[in-house]
Amino acid sequence: MAESGKRSGWVKASAIVVGLTIVYVAVLAAYAAGDSGDDSDIRRPAANGVLVYVDIDAVNGAAFEIDGHVSVYAGGELLDARGDLKEDLTIDVSPLVSSTDLTFAAGSRPGTLPVSLYSDGDIRLWPFDSYVSESVSVQAYGPNDAELPTEAALTDSLIGWDVRAAGSASAGGQAFTITSSRTAGSLTFDLALCVMLVILPICTLFVSIQTVRRRKAFQPPMVTWFAVMLFAVLPLRNIFPGTPPFGSWVDYSVVLWVLGGLVASLALYVIAWWKQAP
Template sequence: MRWRSPMWTAGVVLAGIVVAAGAGVWVHAAERTAGDTWHSVGADEPDRVDVYATVQKVDAVAREVTVRVLVQPRGSLGEDDGAAPTADLTLLNSSSLRGDHTFPAHERIASTDLPIALTGGAVTDYPFDGYDSRIQFAAVQGGKPVPVQLTLDKVDSLFSLSITGDAGAGLEIRLTRATSVLVFALFMMFAMWAIAAAVALGARHLIARERGLVWPAFGFMAASLFALAAFRNAAPGSPPIGSLLDYTAFLWAEVIVALSVFTSVVAGSVAEKRT
């Protein structure tokens, strides 16, 4: 029949590959577009301080996000096109992990990394964990408060950034796992259960047919036990042991594989003695 011909099979396989690759490109483009977006809040007066903040890295275990901050005084507040302030400039921030920064007058301003604490969520909810934080800035130059405009973007590809509120020169943000991380983590769960099921079915075949001690089969089962551990450690974001990924897939898969190896060897030994 036509649908059984090699050309038809090759066409179906090629079409499946194209669809899968196209879906991957679409997800990548959507995440890249979301990552390239930026959010701006605060004053837009000519004489102001622009603060460019970039989310560099989210450390869910340490419950902090590292934000790279670049300050540029505008108008009469800066010189050399915003490279240096005309008077001592102090940047006040919402970080509870590091104090405020003071930039001396007429000296070039360099970017600085600022750790900001995260609230809410738990890393053990991986890959469905999410965290909240507030990024806010104020500035004082020459002993007087000056207007501030905050521009925020993100480069950490493992997390998605969404804005939940704003007030003055501050933003309430929500950080969740990126779509690619979520898809890969779900695939890992499915793969772990699939490997465990394959090992269990192989063990059932050996035991039911009394095949004895089939060492190549035992080698495959034992290798699966250690391969699952290495596969789990490849999870993006390096979640700690005890996360949702472990309780829904990894630990169960390890138990099933270990029991399959043990019962197969015991049953094989009994069968060998009979023969």
């Protein structure tokens, strides 16, 4: 009988190890899948036109904006022999959060300038939040507001986010839509943090209930363990990627119930102490 019980224990332990290994490999695979894109680009600006890359490098859900940089490449007819602009060049990107003009003066070389675009979304839905920038347009202008042939391309340097353009993103002056959503790897990490929080009250409730039922003896040092678990919740919640504000969906669906379970566990253990202590 003892040998059978020992064998059963080894089977359960092996199953747990195998399960954790599978989850570990799945998380790594999801993360790798989010970074497997081909970043090569062979576009060139038209001889009398401008090529504009809009590179998104930050999503700020609390401020309803996405941040990035605009990289400008001018065609050969717009440049002198040294590669400097013959005339002033203005890039109109809308809808910008600020009204700052993206202007390159004659005699200078076009380069990179920061931009912030308005993006609609709800960070309280973390980790299932997504953001949409509608009617985004990019157009280059020369002197006297003369429109220049413009090609726009969206790039994504943001880890953990999938940023896509829908519509006529390559046609200057025509509106397109930028959508930002979390990658599978990022979403898996966020949900894994929530699962870890949920496991805490499950463990403490199991210990408390077994102690109240007198199936396990009361151990005074365990009270410290309950307190540590209780005060560990907020630090864990504060490391959620994207820093969702308090009162978000995850607080009502996970954090509140985790705190409630830990408090109930501590109360049950105090009851066990009252019943069993001399």
